[in-house]
Structures are given as structure tokens and as C-alpha cells.
Amino acid sequence: SHLTAPTPAPRHGPTYPHFPIVDRYGLASCVVVLLLLFAMQLSTPLLIQTFFWLMMIIRYSHAFLTLHASICNNHQKIHRQHFAKSENSQDEEDDNDEAITDIDIDDWRAFRAQLVAAGNQDDGSGDTKISSSSWAYNSGKMIEKGSIILAKVEPDFCYFGLNQQYFHKSVMLVTYHEENDFTKGIILNRPTNLFLDDEDFLDDNGEPYFKTDSKNSTGADNNSWRIWFGGDVRGLYADDSEGGTEIVCLHSIQTELARNVSEEILKNVFTTNYEGARKLVDANEAVSNDFWVFAGYAGWSAGQLDDELNRESWYMISADSETVWNELTDQRDDNTLDPRNAGLKSWSTLMGMIGKQDEARAVSESFADLSLKEWAAESILFNSTLPVVNENDDLDDLLKSLSPSISSSIDSAETFADLAKRYINDGLQGTVLRGSSKDRSPFLLSDQKLHKCSMLVIQDDEVLTVGALLNHVMTKTYPLPLANGDDVEFPVRYGGSFGIPGIIDQPIIFLHSKPELKTGVKVGEPVRKSTKEIKESMIWICSEQQVGQAIEAGRASSSDFMCVQGFQIWFKEDIPSNSGILAQLVTGDLEVVDETLVEEMWKVLSMQSRLSLSTLENNFQTSLLAWSAGGKDDDNSSPPFVYDSTVTTTQLADDSLRYWTEAFLLGGVVSAGKYDYSSGFE
Numbered sequence: 001s002h003l004t005a006p007t008p009a010p011r012h013g014p015t016y017p018h019f020p021i022v023d024r025y026g027l028a029s030c031v032v033v034l035l036l037l038f039a040m041q042l043s044t045p046l047l048i049q050t051f052f053w054l055m056m057i058i059r060y061s062h063a064f065l066t067l068h069a070s071i072c073n074n075h076q077k078i079h080r081q082h083f084a085k086s087e088n089s090q091d092e093e094d095d096n097d098e099a100i101t102d103i104d105i106d107d108w109r110a111f112r113a114q115l116v117a118a119g120n121q122d123d124g125s126g127d128t129k130i131s132s133s134s135w136a137y138n139s140g141k142m143i144e145k146g147s148i149i150l151a152k153v154e155p156d157f158c159y160f161g162l163n164q165q166y167f168h169k170s171v172m173l174v175t176y177h178e179e180n181d182f183t184k185g186i187i188l189n190r191p192t193n194l195f196l197d198d199e200d201f202l203d204d205n206g207e208p209y210f211k212t213d214s215k216n217s218t219g220a221d222n223n224s225w226r227i228w229f230g231g232d233v234r235g236l237y238a239d240d241s242e243g244g245t246e247i248v249c250l251h252s253i254q255t256e257l258a259r260n261v262s263e264e265i266l267k268n269v270f271t272t273n274y275e276g277a278r279k280l281v282d283a284n285e286a287v288s289n290d291f292w293v294f295a296g297y298a299g300w301s302a303g304q305l306d307d308e309l310n311r312e313s314w315y316m317i318s319a320d321s322e323t324v325w326n327e328l329t330d331q332r333d334d335n336t337l338d339p340r341n342a343g344l345k346s347w348s349t350l351m352g353m354i355g356k357q358d359e360a361r362a363v364s365e366s367f368a369d370l371s372l373k374e375w376a377a378e379s380i381l382f383n384s385t386l387p388v389v390n391e392n393d394d395l396d397d398l399l400k401s402l403s404p405s406i407s408s409s410i411d412s413a414e415t416f417a418d419l420a421k422r423y424i425n426d427g428l429q430g431t432v433l434r435g436s437s438k439d440r441s442p443f444l445l446s447d448q449k450l451h452k453c454s455m456l457v458i459q460d461d462e463v464l465t466v467g468a469l470l471n472h473v474m475t476k477t478y479p480l481p482l483a484n485g486d487d488v489e490f491p492v493r494y495g496g497s498f499g500i501p502g503i504i505d506q507p508i509i510f511l512h513s514k515p516e517l518k519t520g521v522k523v524g525e526p527v528r529k530s531t532k533e534i535k536e537s538m539i540w541i542c543s544e545q546q547v548g549q550a551i552e553a554g555r556a557s558s559s560d561f562m563c564v565q566g567f568q569i570w571f572k573e574d575i576p577s578n579s580g581i582l583a584q585l586v587t588g589d590l591e592v593v594d595e596t597l598v599e600e601m602w603k604v605l606s607m608q609s610r611l612s613l614s615t616l617e618n619n620f621q622t623s624l625l626a627w628s629a630g631g632k633d634d635d636n637s638s639p640p641f642v643y644d645s646t647v648t649t650t651q652l653a654d655d656s657l658r659y660w661t662e663a664f665l666l667g668g669v670v671s672a673g674k675y676d677y678s679s680g681f682e
Helices: 020-039 044-086 095-099 108-123 256-260 274-282 304-310 321-333 344-353 357-362 367-379 395-401 413-426 544-552 580-586 595-605 616-629 649-666
Strands: 135-138 148-151 171-178 182-187 191-196 225-229 247-251 263-266 269-272 292-295 298-301 314-319 432-435 454-460 464-469 473-481 487-494 508-512 540-542 561-565 568-571 590-592
Touching (some): 148 344, 171 263, 171 344, 182 225, 256 269, 256 274, 269 274, 269 321, 304 314, 314 344, 321 344, 344 357, 432 595, 508 544, 568 580, 580 590, 616 649
Parallel strands (some): 487 561
Antiparallel strands (some): 135 314, 148 171, 148 314, 247 292, 432 454, 454 464, 473 487, 508 561
């Protein structure tokens, strides 16, 4: 019930509705306590310390009471407003009272929203948008079930443009939170165009929950359920090893049966599983269109979300159920909605509701926006006409399933057969590979380091394939001491994300391709030795000592060698034709470089220098030139565009590689900002 106390007299300072003795008699109490302590004959230092701590208690009690009074004053504003309404009063004692509207005070979140709104009216911040039926406000770092998490994109370090794009500008509902256990949420703004029938939902035994001919099914058969991407944990593409896909159904049904099979997350917002949803349909209390079906969820371990809030990765907001349902209903009922829009409108709407509309506009059409659209096109748009490659197909079937544009490095079935034979029998050791030339790079959304890469296979056996990337120069150098006391500095190249486990200082390998070092006193040995059928590789591997001796003898300079640290590793499975690196060769993700082109690639790569801000652009462009020298480009005369933009997927993939280079090799993205359609980065 609402309090109807009379309006208090005007105040000229803060009042303390609780603990008045601390305010009125605090100092006197301290004096009495000190006299008692003195009577107990305590030492002078102890008396001084006791007096100090008592004064500190009084000081901070005063600060607490001031804060408490502010909150109570906001309570009184609301009470006076309702009292004035019931008496049809025109009392305008406080102008701020007019900004407080009558929303359901039975919902404690709404009550808190009233207080926040009143406080923002007092300080003029305007961070809360509140109306008679819907509201949202920034709740700081308060995590609780029913909260909304908004992805924060300023400052934009492009992490969600390079990885986990589905979190970029996401709107998530917290469905479970225990501070010392786990936090769970579902992404609300990633609708797909996938509709599933009842028989598509399987139980733990892999059998449909309900079959169309089931005698237990009393409702309408063949219900159609639209799917939303709920998160990456047990999501759309989860396999049995991950526990399969977890289904969460949101609804607002409030019958007795609905409450029995559901959990209330927010006022008028309930969750259940598919089985619970189907029970409501069978009981004629709902139809499938009354449910929003989410596949998967996002999860945080204890303390993880707090850490991410401290790093300013998210906005934690409180919102009413109408705000949630408005956005979800718009997504469901918009017949023109394309999954490639990726729910960006919902995110912008909620950002506006918490007063962040300027920030939302400032980062529109960013690199991460375009990457998100490409993720949506790949992951939640279900109208693909690309050929499906079954892992049990043999090599001939695989070749037939591929279009000529899949891999420009494989000219014919005979060429591929030779490659497969060498892979299985002799291995690919010593072969130079490059990233795909397809018009849409397979490394646009992940593993960007392999986009238009130049790579040498340095080991290939029955267990694994090991490659070393050659085109990614890092910021560090490796000093090689010579016998005369001088040091020669070598720019270190990033060879890949793998190293030797347990080793802090990962080993360095040296490579060269200089003909003069392959005769006479040979420096090193070829990565692939010659056989009757295969010539030795053009690239040689050598030791640190051999490099030093060649330089001291005047036979070579530091620019003749490449210094590489790190590896790329592919493990092989039981079926050699469909495992390891060969699988990426089959699909054209990687391409074999003709031996006659290796020397030119090497010369171009040798023009790179240690990475820095001043060498970034030259190194990046040189890397692309080396890739081009390794083979003809695919027919990219009309590459596809990113959905609803003028940026091609080819341009976006190149820029994605540049972001990766800056973020992971340079140590920070310097090109972050709004995307310039004419030239890529500002």
C-alpha cells in the first residue's frame, strides 16, 4: 500500500530518519566513552588511538546517513506523488516529482527505476528513459537474474570483429546467476530463418520427443518452431561431445500449467524447455508461435562476468518486461527481417533507452558490424546453395563435388591424385602453401593469420603436419652473436600459434633460399630432400651456428635468412584423405604453390622488416604481394558484397587480416574507427 503521510515542512538540510543518536549525540557519546576508558587507566597511546577510531566512525556515519537520507527523500517523493494523485492535489512542492510516473510499484525493479529516474532528474544526467509502460536504466555492475547485458563497443579494439562476432552489439538476458557458481544468459537479438518441426527435437537417446503419429500427442501435429541463436555454449552446431544443443523457450503464458513447467526470469517473462512448451501446446493453452526458441546460451564462470564488467566490455542494465517483449515481438512479426541484419536495431534501441544513442551512432557500419553480418550470413542464414562435402566421400567424389573456383592450385584430377599420393606416401614436407584465392576467404571470421598467407611445410608424417608461416614479421628481433663480438639482429617472424609445451623460450629456426649457400660448404640442408620422383625443396633449413659462420665468412648477410618462431600444426585422423592439412587443400582453403614461383615469393618476403608503426603498411602490402606472386588469383572480377553495404567480402577479409596483424603482432589496433567505404580504414 502507498503511504499517505502529510507533506513535511520545508527542510534546509539533510534529515536522518534513522539512527538520530549518532547525529545528535555522537560527539557526546565519544566523550563519555573516553572518560570511561580513562577511568579504566588505559595508556595514553591507546586512548589516542581509540579517540581516532571513534571520530572516524562518526565521520563515515555522517556520510552514510547523508546517502541514506537521499534515498529516503526519493521514497518520500513517490509517496507524496501517489498521495497527491489520490486527493487530486496540484501540489508542486518539488519540480522533480512531475518527472516520476506511475509504474507498477509491486515490481521492485520498477520501484528501483523510479528512484534512479528521480536521481537522474536531480543531477541532469538523463541516463534513464522511463514511461508509463516501459523503462530501462544502466544498473552499473549489478548482476542479477533478469538483467539485460548490452555489448559495449567503445573503445573499439575489434576483438568481436575478429572472433566471436555474435557477441558484437549483442543483447543478452541473464537467466541464471549465482555469484560463486555460474552466470548464464541467452542472446536475444540473433533471430534465424530456421524453422524446426516437432520431430527435429531429440531427447537424450536421440529420439524425437514427440512423433507425428504419437498417441500421446493430443495437440496439433507438425508444429513449426522458429529458432533464435542463443549463444555458443551447446548451441546450434554443438555435437554429442558438447552435450548437444540446449533449447530455452521464452514465453509470457501465465496459466497454472505454464507456471508449473516454467521459471519466471523477469515479471511476465518465463523460460521453459521444448518439452514444457509442447505440453502447453498439447493442452491447447498455447501455439508454437507463442514461444521464442533459443538454441544455446552464453556462460560465465564465477567472477568472469565481473572481470569483464571491470574491463568495460558490457553495459549491465535493468529493463521491464514490456521492453523485452517489444523487441522480441518485432523480430518475430517482421516478415522482411533478414538474419543478416543480426539484430543491430534491437541493440541500438536499448542503447538509446539508457541514453547512449550518440555512442551507438558513432560506431554504426564499423568493421565489426560488417564482420557480424558475415557471421550471420554464414551461421544463421539457412538458404545456402554451396555444395556439401561428406566426410565419408572418397577423393574422386570430393573432386566432383567441387566447382573449378574452389582451388585454383588443383588443375585436374590427375594433379590432385599426384598431390594426394605424395601426401599419403611421401608427405608434403618442403612444399610451400598459400592462403585461399576464393572470392570469400575461409579465414574472414577466424584464423585471420591464414588469410593470404605464405607458409612452408617443415614436417609431414603419419601423425601430423607442421607448417611455418613466413609473412608475419613481429616487433621483436633475435640477436645472433658473432665470433668478433658483434651481434646481428634478425627480425623474428610469427610462424604460428603452436610451440613446444613447457618451453618458455621457444626455439628459433633459420631458413634460406640462396643458391650460393647450397654448393661448396653447404649451409644447412633442404627441408625436403630429393628422391627419384621428387626434387629437393628450394628452401633450406639451417642452424644458428651455420648462419653465424656464413655471415662471418662474407658469404651471406642477415637479409639472406628468415628467422621464424612458432608453428601451425594439423593432426591426422584414421582416414588420411579427409584429415589433417589435406582437408583444407581439398576445399581450397589452402593452395599448393608451384615450385617455379617459390623463389619470387621469397624475394618479395625478404623485403619486409621488423614490425613497427612506421613499417606496418609496407609489411602488410608486401605480404599481399608475396601471396599474389605465389599463383594466379581466382576470378574475383565480381566478388560478393557484405549484406546491405558497399564493401566486398574480399576487401573485408584483407582488412580483417590487417586488424589481426595490429592486434596480435603490433600489440594494439591503430586502425580502429568508423569504416571508410572508399579506402577501408581511416
